[in-house]
Amino acid sequence: MSESKRTIEVLICDDSPISRSLASTVISKLPIPVGINTAGNGKEAYSYLIENKGECDILLLDINMPEMDGIELLREMKKEDTPLPYTIVMSADNVKRTVVDALSLGAKDFLNKPYTKTTLQEKIESAIKSLDSA
Amino acid sequence: MSNKEHSEKVVEQFGEQFLENVEALTGISLEVKEVRLEHGRPYRFNNQMSVFIDLNGSVMGFLSIICKEDSAASLLEIPQDEVGLETREEYGPFMSELLNVVGGSLLEIVNEEYPLVTLTSPRTSFGSLDFPQSQSCSKIFTTDHGEFELYFATDSMSLKVVELLEKVKSQKEAIQLILDTIPSALLTFDLNCTLGEQCSRRGEYFFGDDVGGKDASEVLFNTERDSDDFKAFMNLIPNSPLPFEEITPLAPSRSTIYKGKERLELQYAYSAIYSDEERTIVDRVMLIADDITDKIRLQEEAREREERAEFVHKVLKNRDGYIDFLSEALSCLKVIKKASESFDAESVPAAFRASHTIKGNSSLFGITDLRDVANDLENVLTDIRDGRMQIDEVSIQKVIKGYHALEVVLNKHISESENVFGDIFDPRKLSDERYTIHESELKKLITLSDNPTLLSELERIRLKRIYIYLAPFSDMVRNISLKLGKNIAPLKIEGEDSLIDPKRWKSFFASFVHLIRNCADHGIEFPDERLEAKKPETAIISIKVEECSTGVIIYVKDDGRGIDCDVIAKLALSKKIVTQEELTAMSPKEKQLLIFKPGFSTKDEISSLSGRGVGMDAVLHEVKALDGEIDIESVLGQGTTFIIKIPYLNELDDDVLEDSGDKRMFLRMNSPLYLPTSGDDGVVLGHIVNVSPDGFRIVFKSSSDIAFDESDIIVYIEGLRQGPEYIHMRAKKMNSILLDNGILECGYIIVSFRSSADQICYEDYLRQLHT
Structure with missing residues (x-):
């Protein structure tokens, strides 16, 4: 149980600055110490994850992004055999297939946009629970 | 097999197993002296050992061995009153064996106070269970060493599952049927x-x-x-x-x-x-x-209807905007066409902007199919513009395909608009005729949507500013004055914002030409004549439109020579329109009015405007057709004013107005019409202005802005022989005209009744009037 006392590192990867700040606000309100980093596209997220190997616990990943989208990032991580953080993919409701692909590529959970504060918090909490039990 | 039988079987089997185990472990042979069957749950926790068992993966059970005497308890090696047993070893060899029989292993001590244990089977852990509503069964074995009670219980839910499974097996056919x-x-x-x-x-x-x-x-x-x-x-x-x-x-x-x-x-x-x-x-x-085919179809239909209504609504509200949109879309289409032919660095971004414009505007008007094809094309063009797509045979084909799709959809909308609104919305054929609306087509659409706002909007749009019809006369006056060498100031038009129903007034304005010509031609003197008469050289013709409570009044005034009734009389006599006797009996005014007589052609009289051959009788005819009247005020040497009064009533459908002069008007004029409300009085909807001869259509003038299709109304009738003094009627249809100020001016009601009693009263009343 002492595990959960440490700071949980979250990387929010979304091309929309509003979405990013929205997610960080919601996550930072959780009653646990969280460190939040953001990335504006898959490329940024990729370099962050390479640089901070193993540091990031949770990746909140938007699927539709310019440069490198969420799926491409997951593919890249898989190809490089880089350990993936507990990844929650976010997408609009009408792209079921991409979510299926993301889960097949190692994402652990998904979140339909637009999401509510509670849903996001629940997803993060269950991610932390799953990280602790691992 | 019933639940009870099932439980008994379990107990039976375990009982035998138990006795064998005791013998194997202790060497003591237990001979069963008596087996009693008892039901109900024995809450005896001393000298008791319990295990949870799993019978077939779905039924969870609970088996207790209860030693009824201490001597029997010693066989189980259960320490008296001892608690806190934690391992299987502490339960002694017998317990171990029993666990083997059950095939599980010790999981946890359920309750420290009582030596209840929960076991896992290889399959599942049971957790701590209580069986408040359990199916239970117990048997008591009496041996030489004392009594043992074997108690078995399962929770009812699990048993139901078993029951169902059995049913499934035995009733497979029934299930298939279900x-x-x-x-x-x-x-x-x-x-x-x-x-x-x-x-x-x-x-x-x-x-x-x-x-x-x-x-x-x-x-x-x-x-x-x-x-x-x-x-x-x-x-x-x-x-x-x-x-x-x-x-x-x-x-x-x-x-x-x-x-x-x-x-x-x-x-x-x-x-x-x-x-x-x-x-x-x-x-x-x-x-x-x-x-869900039907559901989807209904949804699609509803969506289409909604979109359609929305579209009509938007177009009605923003007619000019819609025309602009279509013209712009057509010119955008040209730009796209150019790009699909040349594919150079300039035309592709231009085509991108063009399709973007079409997309934006069509979604503004809710034209989704146009928006979608424009969007598809825009995507292709974006890819080309940003270099994501090579310019090759494939991409060129895509653009050409997109262009054709756009062209087809846009033309479809233009021709649809034509069907509904007439030529007015076809930017290719913009003309003065843009104010005709194909009302029946529009109505078809409107009823689809059943939208009251739309209905009133439609009524509004049907009415046109009278100015539109009067403005052309300005040119005419100028032309005539040039042709005849007269000096006439530009036509002055006042009250041009009055609204009229173009359908009804169209032929009136065709005849109005004669009136204006008459003024310019006959009324206005030549400049030298005017100077001689000490009048300003420039003559004035003016049209003034006034609205009053009953209708529209149009004044056509000139400051010309005025009508000389003696000249008129002479002319009428020479044309054999009147006899000398008749003339003698006529007042000057009546003589003036002779100009409206058929045959009183202006042709012979005026030579400078050849080929006209029309008369003022045409004007009178049209005014009468509108149930109006025309009057002349003329002062010799000072000018003439034609006064045309057209009542509002005439803007309603013809059939309502047939025989409107009929004397059998039995509902008192100006009787109020009430819309019943929860209160006593109701809302005054308007006042009766006319009733059809058969008594079943009531024309009224509204005093409120209530517009409705069908509603209950109350009509007060004087002189009913029996029954109440008012009758509840059902207004079936109301055609109303919404004026510019938002007031519903007139309407009519097709009478029907809410109750047969009311109908009888009303019919009786009609008979009474007719006799």
Whole structure:
């Protein structure tokens, strides 16, 4: 149980600055110490994850992004055999297939946009629970 | 086998096993002296050992061995009043053996106060259970060493499952029957998408009767894309990080399949069938398919209707904007065409902007199909512009295809607009005629939407500013004055904002030409004449429109020579329109009015404007057709004013107004019409201004802005012989004209009755009037 006392590192990867700040606000309100980093596209997220190997616990990943989208990032991580953080993919409701692909590529959970504060918090909490039990 | 029998069997088996075990362990042979069957749960925890057992994976049971005497207890080696046993060893060899019999291992001490233990079977852990509503059974074995009671209980829920399973086995046919009668199709498939043999009848109807062994991704879906999505979903199941229930929303939930020519819209729901061995592993998937074709069709229709109504509404509100939109779209189309032909660095971005414009504007007007094709084209052009797509045969074809799609849809809308609104909305044919509306077509659309706002909007748009019809006379006056060498100031028009119904007034304005010509031609003197008469050289003709409570009054005034009734009289006599006797009896005014007589042609009289051959009688005819009247005020040497009064009533449909002069008006004029309200008085809707001869149409003038299609109204009638002094009627149809100030001016009611009593009263009243 002492595990959960440490700071949980979250990387929010979304091309929309509003979405990013929205997610960080919601996550930072959780009653646990969280460190939040953001990335504006898959490329940024990729370099962050390479640089901070193993540091990031949770990746909140938007699927539709310019440069490198969420799926491409997951593919890249898989190809490089880089350990993936507990990844929650976010997408609009009408792209079921991409979510299926993301889960097949190692994402652990998904979140339909637009999401509510509670849903996001629940997803993060269950991610932390799953990280602790691992 | 009943629950009770089941429990007894368990006890029987365990009892025998127990006695054998005791003998094996202690060497003491227990001979059963007596077996009693007792029901009910013995709450005896001393000298008792209990185990939870798993009977067949679905039934959880609870078996206790209760030693009724201390001597018997010693056989179990249960320490008296001792608590806190934690390992199987502490229960002594017998317990160990018993555990072996059950086939489980010690999991936890349920309750420290009582030596109750929970065991795991290889399959499942039971957790701590209590059986408040358990099915139970106990047997007492009496031996030489004392009494043992064997007690067995299962929770009722588990037993129900067993019961159901048994039923399933014995009533497979019945189950199949149930499956066949439910409206959903049920089928199952394994994770390789291979369909099982079992299929409900509905499923056979949807997918054919031999789906067993086929690939579900092919049977269930019609497009490659859906099949692929489905396969990806199925592949995810064994590797899913989330439980099945959480990923089912990701599976394709809709499918369109074709049965011959029939299109079926299906809705799919998925549920997991778990493996017998491992309850968390999905073994097969069950699909529940429902036919939602009708629902989808209704939704589509409703959406279409809504969009249509919205479209009409927007166009009516912003007519000029819509015309501009269509013209712009047409010129955008030209730009796109150019790009599809030349494909150079300039035309592609231009075409991109053009399709973007069409997209934006068409969504503004809610024209979704145009928006969609424009969007598709925009995407292709964006890719080309940004270099994501090479300019090659494929991309060129895509642009050309997009251009043609756009052209087809845009032309469809233009011709549809033409059908509905007339030429007015075809920017290719913009003309003065832009103020005719194909009302019947519009009405068809409006009734579809049943939208009261739209209806009043329609009424508004039907009415046009009178100015539109008067303005052309300005040119005419100028032309005449030039031709005749007269000096006439530009036509002065006042009150040009009055609204009229163009349909009704169209032929009136055709005749109005004669009136204006008459003024310019006859009324106005030549400049030298005017100077001689000490009048300003420049003559003035003016038109003034006034609205009053009963209708529209149009004054056409000139400051010319005025009508000389003696000249008129002489002319009328020479044309044999009147006799000398008649003339003698006429007042000067009556003589003036002779100019309206048929045959009083201006042709012979005026030579300078040749080829006209028209008369003022045409004007009178049109005024009468509108149920109006015309008057002349003329002062010799000072000028003439024609006064045309057209009542509002005439703007209603002809059939209402037939015989409006009939004397049999039995409802008192100006009687109020009431809309009943919850209060006593009701709302005054308006006042009666006319009633049709048969008594079943009431024309009224509204005093409120209430517009409605069908409603209850109350009509007060004086002189009813019997019954109440008022009658409830049902207003079936009201045509009303909404004036510019938002007031509903007139309407009519087709009388029908809310009750037969009211009808009898009314008919009686009619008879009374007619005799």
